[in-house]
Amino acid sequence: MRWVRWCIVIFLGIAGSAEGQSAAAGLYVEGNQLYRAGDFSSARLRYEAAVRTGIRDPRLLYNLANATYKTGELGLAIVLYERALHLAPRDEDILANLRFLRRLKQDRDPEPASGLGGFIERVYLWPTSDELAVGWLLSLLGLFGSAGWRRWRQMPVLHTGVAVGLLLCLSIGGFALSRSQRDGRVEVVVTHAEGIARSGPDAQQTEVFVIHEGTKLVVERSEGDWYLARLPSGLGGWLPASVLTEI
Template sequence: MHKNSLAFLRSLFFHFITLLVLFCGSILPDNIDGQMQQAGSYYRNGEFDKAIEIYEDLRSQGYEGTSLYFNLGNAYYRIGKIGYAILNYERALKISPTDDDVKHNLAFANLSTVDRIQPLPTFFLFEWWETLLASFSVNGWTYLAYFFFILLLILVVIYFFAKTVFQQKLILFSGLAALVILLITVSLLIVKINREQTLISGVVIEQSITVKTSPDPQSTDAFVIHEGLKVNLEDRLDEWIKIRLADGKVGWVENKAVEKI
């Protein structure tokens, strides 16, 4: 029993260190923090183009973060580039799905778009599932899975040191509940990862696009969409991308007209 307890404690320590490393990795280096502050200063002074230049430079270096995309979206909105504003709000929301400020600004920016697409009706259980899935990002579901995994390990360790039958039963039921939630969380994490790999979305960044029936500029015009509309990206052929709207309409546009979220 003593050896098993030590093994559990070692495992618990390992996962604690893993979470600590993940947390430390989220702290901004001084140079990035300085650039973010400089961009913020430009934004407050109304120099939105200069702020955008710094934010885009950080993004080109591989830095990503909710604050970066949120501030970049705000700057683009201020200069009237609704498509790029919505694009960056969507990127921020992808990282932090529960951020109220991001959701508010995205909804506000969407009021400036031309297209009003009515999505296809779905069964309420599917809507509930999608809402649950969208509650956290991949990182969020990962942290949640770690939390319940560590909680389960702690409960197992405590179980071996419980002094009464009542305590053992209480810990056992708590452990079973933690296990069930852990399995559900891991399942949602797997679905979320698979969804992000297979379901790719983008935003229209040109003011107006004539969508074609095939990847050919001489093909028949299908319909017209406008800046800021969110679409699904389904296929790519040379310089063309196949898109699908929320109402089920499908067509082809040049890839320069749409940018991936």
């Protein structure tokens, strides 16, 4: 029914024309119905068509990732879950499915850090870039509010408040800059059965290592149709772009 489609449009937060919103909502509904019926290939086609309308919604990407995995493409499913995670960093369903698929792939990921190092890493990764930006803005407003107090020169406690505000502002700003640089990295996933990393951007160069479908790397630079990419372990090599998909 038409009202159901419009409710889903609002729920998804789709941007664009009314016609595009209605079409995308219809595709999303059809995809869900086909998925529940076990027709994963057709469901995937509907979700992909909805994505092409310009939707940026983690639930749509999550459903598309589910259908993609069901049709046998583990690497591409991981890419789609990662894209959904960028939009909803703390979504437990996305995180759970990502953990599940990572256990299925051939190459093992490094064990997460434990103890104090692991705690610091989790704290570092917990806030989103948007939350850090809001925190920095609030600390900046607090700093100016303290500094603008009419009698702050006669009140030592406000000297302390300004100093604390400045320290907080600089700390959050530095933290946000560090995270923005990290979040701005180009990450790729192997979406073919395997990829052969070489010592240079040419198929005749020496083989360095072999990686398999689903493995994630960070791109350092590109040359032609080749990427110089690095594993979390630090090992790097040149891989053909044809075996990789950008997150």
